[in-house]
Amino acid sequence: MSSPQRKRAKSEPADVQKVADKTSKPLKVPEEKMPTKKKAKGTAPRRKSSTKASTIEEERTGTQKNVYTYWLMKSEPESRLENGVDMKFGIEDLKGQPNQTACWDGVRNYQARNFMKDMKIGQEAFFYHSNCKEPGIAGIMKIVKEAYVDHTQFAKKDAHYDPTSQQENPKWFMVDVQFVRMTKRFISLAELKRYYQEQAATGGPLKNIALFTRSRLSVQPLTKEEYEFILSLEDVKT
């Protein structure tokens, strides 16, 4: 599982996080077994992803340092129970939080986590509605706190409790996000897919977009070009 959970209001957990920050012994954080993305069976060879240079390793893992400065984060706007907990957290829910801010907890996928660790204060992210009637981009938020320990991994009653994670060496992290605005119109997955398919064939800013090339990731990076192209769709009449 890995879909972000019920995000929490920004005030409640403030205490839990000292745990990992300053442990006395610098225990070697095993930069975790990043699931080395071995070439998926039967998939077309990954092509080079943009004008920016990338290392072999970056290319292999599909990550590039310092290239992505925009993000897309998925959350479910409709009720669905997981371990008895309602997963619903749409953009309206974010808007309704104190300070319109929430922590993006519940991410349980290493790639998604690592992207969150790369996030910097002030960077913008699309709020994407997933697993719902109309999947797509509903709004824009920004990073207001960089990665810190996701306390829900230690909470037995949490939908995303991780019994394998230890206090001294937490596996999972989250960021805080703040609502910025709704997009001028809802930009559906179906619409984005049409652009993607066209541009994958003939070229264009969305030709490698993670939303389709790595569709199951719940936290995805966007290049500036991808982000700006999608933003330009706001003014396209449909």
Next chain:
DNA sequence: GCCAACGTTGGC
């Protein structure tokens, strides 16, 4: 380190 079995994501 390989890979089959299993589990999850998330569109349809």
Next chain:
DNA sequence: GCCAACGTTGGC
């Protein structure tokens, strides 16, 4: 509700 895609686990 189905199921393709793909991440994770564990036996060997």
